[in-house]
Amino acid sequence: MKKVLTFLCSALAAATLISTPVIAQGKPLRIEITDGVIEPLPFAAPVFIAENAAAGKYAADLTKVIVSDLTGSGLFREIPNAAHISKITNFNAPVQFADWKAINVQALIAGSISVTGDKLTIKFRLFDVFAQTPLEGLQFSASVNSWRRMSHKIADAVYSRLTGEGGYFDSRVVYISEEGPKNKRQKRLALMDYDGANVRYLTDASSIVLAPRFSPNARDIIYTSYETGSPRVFLLNVDTLQRRILGDQPSMAFAPRFSPDGSKVVMSLSENGNSDIFVIDVASGRRAQLTNSPAIETAPSFSPDGSQIVFESDRGGSQQIYVMSATGGAAKRISFGSGRYGTPVWSPRGDMIAFTKLNKGQFHIGVMRTDGSREKLLSRSFLDEGPTWAPNGRVIMFFRETAGANGAPSIYSVDVTGRNLRKVNTPTFGSDPNWSGLLE
Amino acid sequence: MIMNSVIKLSTTLVCVVSLSACSGGLGGFGKKPGDVTAGGNGAITQGSLDDPTSVAYFQQTIGNRVLFAVDQSTLSPEATAVLDGQANWLNQNTQYSVTVEGHADEQGTREYNLALGARRASSAKNYLVSRGVAENRVKTLTYGKEKPLEICSTEACWSKNRRAETAINAGLGS
Numbered sequence: 001m002k003k004v005l006t007f008l009c010s011a012l013a014a015a016t017l018i019s020t021p022v023i024a025q026g027k028p029l030r031i032e033i034t035d036g037v038i039e040p041l042p043f044a045a046p047v048f049i050a051e052n053a054a055a056g057k058y059a060a061d062l063t064k065v066i067v068s069d070l071t072g073s074g075l076f077r078e079i080p081n082a083a084h085i086s087k088i089t090n091f092n093a094p095v096q097f098a099d100w101k102a103i104n105v106q107a108l109i110a111g112s113i114s115v116t117g118d119k120l121t122i123k124f125r126l127f128d129v130f131a132q133t134p135l136e137g138l139q140f141s142a143s144v145n146s147w148r149r150m151s152h153k154i155a156d157a158v159y160s161r162l163t164g165e166g167g168y169f170d171s172r173v174v175y176i177s178e179e180g181p182k183n184k185r186q187k188r189l190a191l192m193d194y195d196g197a198n199v200r201y202l203t204d205a206s207s208i209v210l211a212p213r214f215s216p217n218a219r220d221i222i223y224t225s226y227e228t229g230s231p232r233v234f235l236l237n238v239d240t241l242q243r244r245i246l247g248d249q250p251s252m253a254f255a256p257r258f259s260p261d262g263s264k265v266v267m268s269l270s271e272n273g274n275s276d277i278f279v280i281d282v283a284s285g286r287r288a289q290l291t292n293s294p295a296i297e298t299a300p301s302f303s304p305d306g307s308q309i310v311f312e313s314d315r316g317g318s319q320q321i322y323v324m325s326a327t328g329g330a331a332k333r334i335s336f337g338s339g340r341y342g343t344p345v346w347s348p349r350g351d352m353i354a355f356t357k358l359n360k361g362q363f364h365i366g367v368m369r370t371d372g373s374r375e376k377l378l379s380r381s382f383l384d385e386g387p388t389w390a391p392n393g394r395v396i397m398f399f400r401e402t403a404g405a406n407g408a409p410s411i412y413s414v415d416v417t418g419r420n421l422r423k424v425n426t427p428t429f430g431s432d433p434n435w436s437g438l439l440e
Numbered sequence: 441m442i443m444n445s446v447i448k449l450s451t452t453l454v455c456v457v458s459l460s461a462c463s464g465g466l467g468g469f470g471k472k473p474g475d476v477t478a479g480g481n482g483a484i485t486q487g488s489l490d491d492p493t494s495v496a497y498f499q500q501t502i503g504n505r506v507l508f509a510v511d512q513s514t515l516s517p518e519a520t521a522v523l524d525g526q527a528n529w530l531n532q533n534t535q536y537s538v539t540v541e542g543h544a545d546e547q548g549t550r551e552y553n554l555a556l557g558a559r560r561a562s563s564a565k566n567y568l569v570s571r572g573v574a575e576n577r578v579k580t581l582t583y584g585k586e587k588p589l590e591i592c593s594t595e596a597c598w599s600k601n602r603r604a605e606t607a608i609n610a611g612l613g614s
Contacts, residue, residue: 182591208586211550224554230581231554252558252582255551268555270582273513273562275555296555312552319552342549356549382593385549401546403593432550 029106029128029135031075031163038419040077041162043070043107044100046088047081048122051114058120058144059113062151066109068195069155069169073395074420076162079105091123100129107135109158120144124154126161136161148197149439156438166392169194172436173388173397174212174221175411177201178429182407189223191238194390194435196425202241211255211386211432215262218436222246222256222265233267235282247285255298259306259326266290266300266309277311279326290328301345301353302326303370310334310344310353310370321355323370334372343386346370348437349393352416356385356398365398367416378418382407386431391438397424399431493533495608502529506564508602511548513559515567519604523564526606527571537577537609540564544585545598557582564604579609 031041045067050059070076086099091112100108111124119141126136138157140150149170156167177190177199186205189212192198202221203209210231212223221236228245233256236243246256246265256267263282268275277291277300291297295315302309303326310323316333319340324331335341339359346353350370357364357377363384366377383401390396394416401409409431411424424430489496498504504526506519515523530536542561544553561580569575590597 183588185586208583210554210586252554254554268551270555270558273559273566273580275558296552296559298551298555299549314552319549342552358548361547383546405591405593407591407593 029131029162038075040075041106042077042079042104043109044079044084044105045109046084048111048113048124049089049091051112054115055113058115058147062113062122062147065148065151066155069152070158072195072422073159074415079103095127097129097132105129107158107162111154115144118143120147120150122150122154126158148193165394167438168390168392168395170439171391172218172439173433174214175426175433176209176212176431177426178409178431179205182405189221192426199427202236202238213257213434214436215258216260216437217262218439222258224254224256233265246282247280248287255300257301259302260304261306266302268298277309290324299343303346304348304350310346312342312344321353334368334370336372337375345387345389347389347393348391351393354387354389354396356387365396365414376418378414378416379412379421386433388433388435390435397433397435399433401431498526498529498608502526504606506604507599508560508604510602511556513556513563515563520567523567524571527568527573530568530573530577537579539579539581539607539609541605541607542580542582543587543601543603543605545601546585546588546593547598548585550584553584554582557584560604564606
């Protein structure tokens with residue numbers, strides 16, 4: 001039943017790429033992601049060569065996804081096909097670097113695809129045009145149904161090679177699809193590729209569902225559902241769609257999140273009006289209490305090494321962010337700016353915490369160091385909420401709800417530098433996004 | 441003496457609340473007088489407004505809703521007056537149990553609002569219990585900001601959405 005998607009991936013030997021290696025001149029081609037203004041790197045990705053007739057129908061779409069990934073990151077700018085002087089018609093023919101240099105292309109992506117039966121094979125190379133040298137060469141094979149994932153993998157390889165950061169395009173987002181008027185919202189659990197493609201609904205709209213989160217391998221999802229009449233945390237398998245209430249939840253439960261190793265889930269349990277943080281062992285269902293105060297304690301999130309938990313509490317009088325050991329005990333407040341702070345989420349890199357900030361009637365998504373220093377606000381609107389990190393810790397998704405009787409939520413992404421705010425297109429209203437890690 | 445004045449005050453306020461609840465509840469699309477619906481899972485909607493033992497009477501005349509200040513779960517004098525009425529009714533109509541549903545306005549994060557709704561429901565429940573309603577007759581539930589009553593994005597609507605609603609269930613232990 002377990003479905004594992006296997007990619008065959010091999011580096012093309014450098015020797016076969018180019019007959020006379022050229023020594024790179026000057027600085028290597030590299031985008032430095034800093035807080036300053038950056039000029040997107042100009043690249044060209046001519047439509048990949050279809051090596052046989054069956055490959056023809058994939059070539060244009062596949063190339064388009066690669067281009068869309070790279071330009072969507074805000075770090076790359078496509079030099080469109082119409083401007084190209086050279087055409088690439090043979091994957092192994094020498095590249096006419098002068099033709100690409102003339103139109104200021106700095107990075108050139110060339111590729112070819114072939115389809116045999118159900119199998120799609122892609123070869124691609126990334127060239128530093130000004131240094132006249134290949135930077136990367138890979139070959140992938142997978143089922144033709146996975147053509148989008150293969151495109152994302154190529155874009156990840158390019159992004160990674162040119163930024164020095166991990167990629168994030170071959171990933172998924174689980175979110176809440178919303179339909180209907182504001183006082184009669186129909187909510188369904190939905191899954192999509194990070195770019196909004198391949199939307200799949202995992203529940204019907206018969207019960208309110210909230211705030212889904214992936215397991216580390218993205219095969220399971222935990223979420224809050226009113227299926228039993230009151231909020232309970234459910235565990236759902238993405239492939240089988242089988243679901244169950246996770247472990248021992250004696251009272252109202254919400255705000256679940258997996259530990260980095262997937263063996264535990266932290267959540268809030270609310271009893272007699274008091275919400276505290278508990279951890280439930282996924283295998284045994286056993287529960288342990290981590291906070292014990294009359295305050296509202298919720299929205300827990302593990303550090304990537306599993307040793308600490310960041311959460312929100314109003315124990316000091318207003319909603320603020322605290323960090324404690326993953327086994328509970330004393331907590332240290334880290335948010336000290338003006339306003340209220342909630343929904344803290346630890347970056348997968350471990351270096352930052354993303355949060356929602358409420359200040360003077362406005363909502364912000366922001367990031368801060370794990371000690372609370374260097375707070376930076378990335379967005380501002382009537383209602384921005386619920387940040388989630390891209391697998392590489394460079395991009396954040398969140399949702400923005402518009403004001404008024406016709407107000408509705410949409411999913412957005414923004415770079416941690418605060419640049420490149422973009423709406424993620426979903427077929428319905430969307431809220432509560434949660435970004436997976438890079439897919440296996 | 442103090443009790444008397446409290447009861448008197450509560451009667452006056454109950455009237456005000458019930459009037460506004462009436463106009464809201466009966467003015468709905470396609471509804472006939474006495475054909476009242478109320479929020480809440482498994483809530484019963486039956487009976488005549490003239491029958492003080494009816495669920496409709498509880499919802500419309502006693503008032504099934506109390507309101508809260510921003511980010512607060514403490515009960516205002518208006519709220520305790522309504523809850524006094526609810527407690528009296530429940531003490532007389534002991535065949536019913538209730539679920540108190542706590543709600544928040546949209547100006548908060550989802551999870552915090554769930555916790556806040558739970559606080560509000562519990563606050564109303566504790567008051568009912570303090571007025572003699574058996575604890576096992578009162579369940580609590582939170583909806584956070586998931587079920588707004590009013591949909592504008594101004595205080596006029598938010599003030600009505602920060603609420604605890606008492607829904608009548610079929611009977612004890614249901």
